[in-house]
Amino acid sequence: MIMDPYLYILVQIIFVIAGLTILFLLAIVLLRLFHSLGEKRYRQMTEDWEDVFFGYLQGELTLEEAAAVFKKANSYPWMWRFLAPYIRSLDGDDFDQAKLLCRQAGLIDYYKKRLHHRSVTQKALAARTLGSLRCRESTSDLLAMLHSKNPIFILAAAQGLAASGDTSAFAQTTRTLLNHTFFTFEGAAEILSRFGVESCKAITAALEAKTGSGTAENPVEKSLLDHLHGKDSIEPYVYYSLYIDLLGNFRYREALPALGKLARFADQETMVHILKAFLRIGEMPPGFDIKPFLKHDYWVVRSFAAQVWKYSRDQEALPLLENLLSDPYWWVRYHAARALSEAGQNGKTLLKRKTTESAGAAADISRYILELNEVN
Amino acid sequence: MEKQKLILIAEDDPSVNRLITFKLGKEGFKVRSTSDGKEALKAALEEDIDAAIIDVMMPFLDGIQVLKRIRAEKPQLPVIILTVKSRGEDIHKALELGADQYMTKPFQTAELVKSLKSLLGEL
Secondary structure: OOOOHHHHHHHHHHHHHHHHHHHHHHHHHHHHHHHHHHHHHHHHHHHHHHHHHHHHHOOOOOHHHHHHHHHHHOOHHHHHHHHHHHHHHOOHHHHHHHHHHHHHHOHHHHHHHHOOOOOHHHHHHHHHHHHHOOOHHHHHHHHHHHOOOOHHHHHHHHHHHHHHOOHHHHHHHHHHHHHOOOOOHHHHHHHHHOOOOHHHHHHHHHHHHHOOOOOOOOHHHHHHHHHHOOOOOOOHHHHHHHHHHHHHHOOOHHHHHHHHHHHHHOOHHHHHHHHHHHHHHOOOOOOOOOHHHHOOOOHHHHHHHHHHHHHOOOHHHHHHHHHHOOOOOHHHHHHHHHHHHOOHHHHHHHHHHHHHHOOOHHHHHHHHHHHHHHHO | OOOOOEEEEEOOOHHHHHHHHHHHHHOOOEEEEEOOHHHHHHHHHHOOOOEEEEEOOOOOOOHHHHHHHHHHHOOOOOEEEEEEOOOHHHHHHHHHOOOOEEEEEOOOHHHHHHHHHHHOOOO
């Protein structure tokens, strides 16, 4: 019997599709099998590694003995997968000991070589790993990666540099992150905060130099001061905002005097960040006069000034807070009323009087806050 | 010689459990390590422990339930709750139920020791 040529082609196509499907399914099954075998082997190894690692930390095994066990496994990605959670949680001598083990076992050299790997993923992973191990000898390689055009490299290098805590790279990392539109301001702040509290010292020194109450001593402080002087393409207020946010995030009280001085001549955006930093730190510099900020032209400054008033409780500012109850902006009225409600009996009496005196915005916000306080 | 303080660790992740055990041992504490909620509760109520470090996510009985039972029977026992950052509701619940402190994972072991010592009045 002669088959219809079209039917013959159709049957052939069905056979090919079925064959490909079977091959595809077989590949998935094999991959899963290899993966689960690999995981099983990893689990077995980590059981031994845990004893070796803690035995080494407790001084029961020498560095050479412990390193030999990890070396024997001949898998640095697995070794890092095992050690990474410990490395991130350990500190002081324990961290140094763990790092020494990584070095002796060859893990650090392995990832240093991987920094020059062709694969984007491998390079990025190496940058983050060396950063987590605080390998400052890799700073120059990471800085070179930071200046690449690939956003994945830039991000990995910035994360690596920040995790390493090497503040010598802080200024360059900041400039790079702010220069690229694919990083948001908050994202940049999050990465930079991983440099740790040491960066706050440099920022404070630069702010003190800028406000004439100190000098920028070392290259990092001088670079930060250059940022504040507007010596590159990024507007100084962007640097100010970012650096002040970092001080606030670390609740760095030592920066309060410099922030207080800066607030006197800062632009309105920077002023907002300074007042926000006071809120984060939970206090204002001693003797800081909040009154000019309660009268500021920019409503966001007035709003934050009303929020930070509580740290001075300056009674002379009460009439200004009262004026803000009629501010055109709801948030300003809200924070002024909140401040007055926390200003003792005088403030509460004032709010009550406002509810009866008029039917305007001041009366509405006063009523709202008094009711809110009753509910709470 | 001062008696070694006994700390209960309730954590089902063996790596975290071992890490805390190691660090507390190094700091001079005696450690009672458990990996599920039921065992942790039994140890907390029946043994003479000085403080407890309890993970929220545990098999058989979660950390919040363990904390609730501990508070009913040993209201003065210092308790630190361990949780993951993304589970803010656990933190609220634990604090409402009287946890003395909480730590989000991953944490620095030094911070945990500092919190524990401060709760035990050793700082």
